[in-house]
Amino acid sequence: MSGGEIAALVAAGAFLLLVLLLAVPILKLGRTLDEATLAVRKTHEGATPLLRNAVDTVKHVNANLERVDGIAANAENMSQNAAALTSLVSSTIGSPLVKVASFTYGVRKAAAKRTGR
Numbered sequence: 001m002s003g004g005e006i007a008a009l010v011a012a013g014a015f016l017l018l019v020l021l022l023a024v025p026i027l028k029l030g031r032t033l034d035e036a037t038l039a040v041r042k043t044h045e046g047a048t049p050l051l052r053n054a055v056d057t058v059k060h061v062n063a064n065l066e067r068v069d070g071i072a073a074n075a076e077n078m079s080q081n082a083a084a085l086t087s088l089v090s091s092t093i094g095s096p097l098v099k100v101a102s103f104t105y106g107v108r109k110a111a112a113k114r115t116g117r
Helices: 003-116
Strands: none
């Protein structure tokens, strides 16, 4: 055997050792990928019912929001009616009440001046 053949055998042995050392992590990585694939598959299977429930929930929420919109519109209408009624009462009764109050104040002042003499 020549020196080149011995070097080739040493290199082949080193390569074999390298392959054996790298085989263990590669096999573990393969098992890890298999587990990850299984986990993704289970997640996918479990997500479908969750998404169906989420769709149902969103439909119910939208229905309730439509009801709340109707209630809010009615409340707004009632507040506008109350404001209009307040304005009407104020203009109808408020002005004569101010006049009556002014008149009675004037009468009291006049009566006080008359009795004060």
